[in-house]
Amino acid sequence: MKRRVVVTGLGAVTPLGVGAAPLHERWAEGKSGIADRAGACRDFDPGEFLSVKEVRRLDRFAQFALVAAGEAIAQAGWGEGPPYDSMRIGCVIATGIGGQATVEAQLDVLRERGPRMVSPLGIPQYMPNAAAAAVSMKYHLQGQTFGVVSACSGGAHALGCALRMIQYGDADAAVVGGSEATLTPFAFACFDRMEALSPTGISRPFDLRRDGFVMGEGSGVLVLEEASAAQARGATILGELAGYGSTADAYHLTAPAPDGRPAARAIELALNDAGLTPEGVDYVNAHGTSTQLNDAAETRALKVALGEERARRIPVSSTKSAIGHLLGAAGAVEAVATIETLRTRVIPPTLGYEVPDPELDLDYVPGEARPLLPSNGGPPAAISNSFAFGGHNVTLVIKGPPV
């Protein structure tokens, strides 16, 4: 029998503010963190949370992760130090790109002042594993520690890696998440030239008028623990990471496979891993990017995996409608939002969804938040999807806290 993995801590830095609770609460209230074509963490002041040395040594993406990890670790009650052998605590933090702002700034130094003036911190700040390294060092986590890189599926892949690590017995706990800070001129230019970004700056997943994603920044971090150990130490269980499935489209560099079949397979694998049937799914936290292609392919994937009838009855909403697309952080931030949704039983709406696309006929939770009604007497369950450039598909199955 598989070891079960529960969530005991949540942390987030998002365009809706610093904290996991504000992310869900403000989204459920219909508030958006998007302005001027971006989901920026405008209120984030790293000096409020981190030392001068930490701020200097870390790119913004790693700063976000360190702050989110601090919140999650405090909530888990690890303030006095982790309750497990540090060598048996993993740390996996994904990013889509890494320290992009550092690269751009140091390229300016290189061109303007020459190679001798390039910072020795350039690579350690830029490297995509910098966030994992920073969290591991600050909290003395000495189990398997690494970054995960799979573009917009990174955060979800990180959770999958950590889940397997604990299920398999390689670790008893893990601090896991994703982080991204790419609101830079170069990243905007690149995504713009791909015509991936919304020219109107409006994130309205599944709406007929959707015209691209809005880039956001931030981080989500979770503390995972093996279930019996967490119970034995009296930890508050916030939810369960119950299943993980992942496939690849092997289709196109940036476009999803239109039939959604590889993505559907990821959903099926995750449900099997969790021992759940489509009847047991109470909510879908969609990848829902607000691009024409993603939202259509994801809708097809949900129908294939869950069955058309069942798929139509499950509420589907997209966190990206409120904060934009956090790329490699998205899967982790959305897992945090999903746990809060299951825990509070309040489903936030897909903001901006007003004009239905006749091709997309699921229940995208228009308008206002609504109560989550579990299909059975046990903890409610949700799936959270992440799909990436490169054709990487990940689905997580997440359950609410014990009833």
Added chain:
Amino acid sequence: MPAVTVEQVEARVIETLASFGPDADQITRSSTFEELDIDSLDLVELAQVVEDEYGVVLKGEDMKELRTVGDATDMIVSRAE
């Protein structure tokens, strides 16, 4: 190059080190880099400031011998002369 004084260099070294993390008022001539939590990466950055301002090139080997703020200051002053 204008002559540099020990006092000027020491003030600049302390100012630079303070920007790396430790409080400026904690840093004295006898402070060790170890107690200030200044590591090899910080020293490379210090060397860049020194090279930029005083034209003194400090290499990794030079820095290895430095233990205190005073050591660094003296080396910079002697090479700038």
